Amino acid sequence: MATRKTTAGxxxxxxxxxxxxxxxxxxxxxxxxxxxxPSRYIARISRLTGQEIPGxxxxxxxxxxxxxxxxxxxxxxxxxxxxxxxxxKKEDLVDQGLxxxxxxxxxxxxxxxAFFGGDxxxxxxxxxxxxxxxxxxxxxxxxxxxxxxxVRERIGKLxxxxxxxxxxxxxxxRLRVLLTGATGFLGKEILAQVADDRRxxxxxxxxxxxxxxxxxxKEVVKVLSPxxxxxxxxxxxxxxGARARRFRFVAGDIERPDLGLAPDEVARLRxxxxxxxxxxxxxxxxxxxxxxxxxxxxxxxxxxxFSLALQHAPGSPFVHHVAIETSxxxxxxxxSLAQENxxxxxxxxxxxxxxxxxxxxxxxxxxxxxxxxxxVVQLLPSIVIGESRNGNNRGDTKVVNAPINAFGxxxxxxxxAGRDPLARxxxxxxxxxxxxxxxxxTAQLNLVPVDRVVQGILAALTVPAAIGTRIHLATDNRIRSxxxxxxxxxxxxxxxxxSDPTLYRNVTLPIVTTVLExxxxxxxxxxxxxLGTIFGSYGEWGQPIHDVGNDVRILGLxxxxxDTRHAFRMLCRHxxxxxxYGRVRDPDEVFRREDLWARAIEAIxxxxxxxxxxxxxxxxxxxxxxEVDLATFRARTRAGGKLRATKLRAQRDSxxxxxxxxxxxxxxxxxxxxxxxxxx
Ligand SMILES: NC(=O)c1ccc[n+]([C@@H]2O[C@H](COP(=O)([O-])OP(=O)(O)OC[C@H]3O[C@@H](n4cnc5c(N)ncnc54)[C@H](OP(=O)(O)O)[C@@H]3O)[C@@H](O)[C@H]2O)c1
Numbered sequence: 299m300a301t302r303k304t305t306a307g308x309x310x311x312x313x314x315x316x317x318x319x320x321x322x323x324x325x326x327x328x329x330x331x332x333x334x335x336p337s338r339y340i341a342r343i344s345r346l347t348g349q350e351i352p353g354x355x356x357x358x359x360x361x362x363x364x365x366x367x368x369x370x371x372x373x374x375x376x377x378x379x380x381x382x383x384x385x386x387k388k389e390d391l392v393d394q395g396l397x398x399x400x401x402x403x404x405x406x407x408x409x410x411x412a413f414f415g416g417d418x419x420x421x422x423x424x425x426x427x428x429x430x431x432x433x434x435x436x437x438x439x440x441x442x443x444x445x446x447x448x449v450r451e452r453i454g455k456l457x458x459x460x461x462x463x464x465x466x467x468x469x470x471x472r473l474r475v476l477l478t479g480a481t482g483f484l485g486k487e488i489l490a491q492v493a494d495d496r497r498x499x500x501x502x503x504x505x506x507x508x509x510x511x512x513x514x515x516k517e518v519v520k521v522l523s524p525x526x527x528x529x530x531x532x533x534x535x536x537x538x539g540a541r542a543r544r545f546r547f548v549a550g551d552i553e554r555p556d557l558g559l560a561p562d563e564v565a566r567l568r569x570x571x572x573x574x575x576x577x578x579x580x581x582x583x584x585x586x587x588x589x590x591x592x593x594x595x596x597x598x599x600x601x602x603x604f605s606l607a608l609q610h611a612p613g614s615p616f617v618h619h620v621a622i623e624t625s626x627x628x629x630x631x632x633x634s635l636a637q638e639n640x641x642x643x644x645x646x647x648x649x650x651x652x653x654x655x656x657x658x659x660x661x662x663x664x665x666x667x668x669x670x671x672x673x674v675v676q677l678l679p680s681i682v683i684g685e686s687r688n689g690n691n692r693g694d695t696k697v698v699n700a701p702i703n704a705f706g707x708x709x710x711x712x713x714x715a716g717r718d719p720l721a722r723x724x725x726x727x728x729x730x731x732x733x734x735x736x737x738x739x740t741a742q743l744n745l746v747p748v749d750r751v752v753q754g755i756l757a758a759l760t761v762p763a764a765i766g767t768r769i770h771l772a773t774d775n776r777i778r779s780x781x782x783x784x785x786x787x788x789x790x791x792x793x794x795x796x797s798d799p800t801l802y803r804n805v806t807l808p809i810v811t812t813v814l815e816x817x818x819x820x821x822x823x824x825x826x827x828x829l830g831t832i833f834g835s836y837g838e839w840g841q842p843i844h845d846v847g848n849d850v851r852i853l854g855l856x857x858x859x860x861d862t863r864h865a866f867r868m869l870c871r872h873x874x875x876x877x878x879y880g881r882v883r884d885p886d887e888v889f890r891r892e893d894l895w896a897r898a899i900e901a902i903x904x905x906x907x908x909x910x911x912x913x914x915x916x917x918x919x920x921x922x923x924x925e926v927d928l929a930t931f932r933a934r935t936r937a938g939g940k941l942r943a944t945k946l947r948a949q950r951d952s953x954x955x956x957x958x959x960x961x962x963x964x965x966x967x968x969x970x971x972x973x974x975x976x977x978x
Contacts, residue, residue, distance in 0.1 A: 369428025689872030737837030
């Protein structure tokens with residue numbers, strides 16, 4: 299969920315409050331967008347003439363919620379469709395059925411108009427019957443007027459240029475990478491994996507200052523400089539000594555030209571950088587359009603401009619730019635496969651401005667690729683969750699973590715209610731309403747563990763063939779809402795009740811929030827309202843299915859993608875024991891716990907010879923309690939723990955690589971193995 303960071307104090311990064319920053323011409327031709335209007339990327343096309351209808355496109359009309367729940371009959375039809383789908387399990391059939399019903403209504407309205415004479419009658423009948431009909435549709439603007447063959451030829455040339463730039467670097471390419479978003483969820487995993495990646499000689503991380511506030515008073519406690527943030531980050535990630543000297547943290551802001559870097563820094567980087575990984579963004583599902591645009595579109599355009607200038611700088615060793623996007627740029631496409639290399643405006647719109655602005659950023663990236671000849675790779679993770687083996691997410695509390703933590707806390711509130719019957723009844727009532735969630739049992743979510751995503755990002759650095767492609771970093775084993783409910787019940791003891799999303803939005807949520815307000819729980823009411831509105835969209839039927847294949851074919855990642863059910867189970871356990879459902883927020887404590895957690899899991903797996911994700915919740919808890927004091931989250935015995943960890947590592951290191959679960963290069967080792975220090 300949208301989440302500005304919070305720590306020992308609530309932390310808010312310093313943010314610009316003005317409008318879109320002035321843009322500067324860099325490189326030869328492309329410029330960042332002149333304004334924040336979607337019209338630069340999206341055109342409104344008349345159904346009648348097939349021509350563009352002039353005028354601005356309002357960002358709101360590009361979202362799903364602007365096109366539904368306008369009429370009781372339409373709400374009823376959506377509800378019925380969801381029920382029928384549960385019986386038939388045939389999405390395209392139900393989608394066709396809905397369209398047929400709409401067509402019948404349309405025909406009836408037209409007939410009434412013709413019979414009684416006039417458009418006014420037809421419009422009135424349409425409104426009465428809740429017929430959905432638009433005289434226009436939306437379409438992405440083409441990034442170029444070149445033919446497909448010409449584009450292919452250009453991309454081939456860019457790939458050859460990148461291959462040549464890599465070739466001159468020899469077998470030890472000593473890459474120098476500029477990274478944005480290093481302090482975020484993915485960024486931290488990139489730092490952790492890069493620390494052991496021998497191909498990379500230097501990482502220059504662009505970081506903005508961080509304002510630390512007191513969680514209660516909201517007073518500013520201190521402002522951390524980018525340098526201080528970087529030093530803290532390395533310490534928390536356990537990156538010391540020579541490994542730490544490969545990282546440099548510089549002040550910058552992606553919303554500014556040249557990423558807000560000092561001019562002498564820019565001049566130096568033009569002579570040294572081989573890659574830019576642009577990972578920073580606003581991953582906030584409920585941010586305003588303007589904020590999302592500034593971070594995601596302007597930020598992306600600034601990063602692309604920066605790279606283009608590098609590429610054209612005389613004597614520059616630049617190889618290529620890596621843009622981190624999201625597979626949800628495909629928006630809502632009922633009953634269809636979202637193909638990696640095809641991007642079309644989604645027939646069922648976008649869930650939020652995050653998705654919409656990331657899609658516009660991807661179109662901007664296409665323009666830089668084909669118009670300006672920037673060597674760029676586009677990587678599209680699906681919904682990223684914690685590490686595949688242990689669920690570690692380095693303190694991330696957004697996206698899927700938000701509802702898991704909310705369920706866990708509601709359950710704890712019921713357990714903590716004590717013996718007083720009144721307090722228990724109240725807690726039960728709260729727990730009951732809080733565990734309802736909008737979701738269709740058949741809806742599929744595409745979750746992918748963060749380690750797999752970062753393997754893909756780092757692999758892309760030395761694969762010129764990835765230039766000019768979109769690559770989904772997703773899974774081929776999607777998880778259904780019903781699996782999420784089952785695993786949540788087994789791991790958290792929470793009986794989540796899935797409600798039909800249409801019914802939930804229109805009936806349940808208003809009732810639940812009223813009940814909670816009456817029970818004097820306004821905070822919970824507002825949190826549930828927010829969760830329901832934000833995540834309801836992802837629990838509906840008709841989610842896109844993100845095609846995969848380029849991750850293996852082009853990037854060479856292992857064909858066996860992580861087991862999503864296992865990864866989700868470990869995320870639940872991690873959020874329960876390590877994060878205490880989001881209550882443990884101090885980053886130092888989070889990192890201490892995650893380190894111990896990774897070691898404990900490694901120890902359990904070694905001792906039992908089984909993957910912990912395949913153990914039942916109770917069995918896992920017993921094994922965990924043997925390693926870790928769950929009340930204090932400390933290793934059981936200091937000396938014993940240290941000894942056991944050292945012994946385990948020695949035993950493990952003597953095994954062949956395949957037996958240790960090492961899949962390939964340095965970037966594919968499980969994190970527990972990567973660290974050299976012991977937390978015990
Ligand atoms: N998380 C997911 O499920 C997911 C799924 C698909 C794709 N992605 C993509 O992966 C990328 C990283 O996501 P994440 O989950 O790591 O996000 P995150 O945890 O919210 O981190 C965002 C990062 O961007 C930085 N940032 C934002 N605005 C900035 C600015 N104006 N100047 C400099 N830095 C700025 C933040 O810095 P501060 O620390 O200063 O705020 C932070 O380091 C994004 O492009 C996202 O779209 C994420």
